Amino acid sequence: MKPKPLPLGSGWYHEIGEPKTTERDVKSLEHLNEPQGKIKNFRERLKLDEPILYDGGFGSQLFARDIELANSALANELHPTTVIDIHSDYINAGAEAVGTNTFVASPLHLEMAGQDIADAQQLTRLAVQHAKAAAEQSEKEVYIAGSVGPSPGAIEADSGDTTFGIANKDAREAHKLVIHTLAEEGVDFLCLETMFSAKEAAIAVDIARETGLPIAVNLTYKWTKERRTGKVIYRTDWGNSPADLLEILTNSEFSGDGALLDAVSILGVNCGAESRRDEHTGMPYAIVGTQQLQTALTEKGVNGKWMMAYPNAGMPKLDKNHNTVYTQTPNEMASHIPALIEAGAYLIGGCCGTTPKHIKAFREAIASYHSAQNNG
């Protein structure tokens, strides 16, 4: 089945709402001239047993503070202290890695939101500086993930041409600007996330590997049922299963050398939007998605990759005041953490609708699981 075209500008519910406030946060950017953070090495950290706790939803935390912008990356310029505070809340809750507020910082997203595309680089720089500022204030060992989201709508490689899709070279250029800026500013790893298109993920990996940084690739899946076998298979909106992703990362269509998978350290699932099936949304989705990814890796004979999972807090629903609310509570989600670790997830966090309270509950669940393993 040909996938339904995504709505133009689908940043999804990562990115909703009209500009509501433009006042600037008052504090100046005094951290900009501070020295670089502690010497730490993310690749070394990956060798330890204990899972790494990632952070939770960012856009939903901006909304929770009544900041609704045409593009959430604008907050890096307009509300710097709020951005730092959100990172700090996650670090205080126990997150060991936090993602920069750059999910929609690309020139393509700024253009769609009617903003100046020339700001993309500066918004990206500020985002990394804010995440670093929060990490430094905490005096903890915190890793910074450079967030790279999908292009708005579809890309040429999926839609067949540029009438509907964005030209591959434009998507490539946009990713290049964001990814290289993230690397220059000193993120610890690159986190490609909420990708609907394995082909776009491949294009982004082709650029990301130029930086030499560890790369995480997270796709967002929905459940599908194979008519012939009755098997449940997770696929993106563009029809890509975990096995398809591995295939696309090992053929030479987007790289010239077929070695994209070698450059990827971490593969994962995030977000997830299943409106009618609770068993395929939030934490249950993360577990099944991780299992399917593990199966695809095993079947292809791929070893030495870490897996990552950070689902939404269930489905977003509108309450009687027309506010978006999410259905999975911190304790409910945390109760699935042992199963998620056993499925193979090593980097664990939350996506849309998850809060510092969720991350705190995950921290406790990981700690008690880990100590039970070590003492058992």
Ligand SMILES: [Zn+2]
């Ligand atoms: Zn999400």
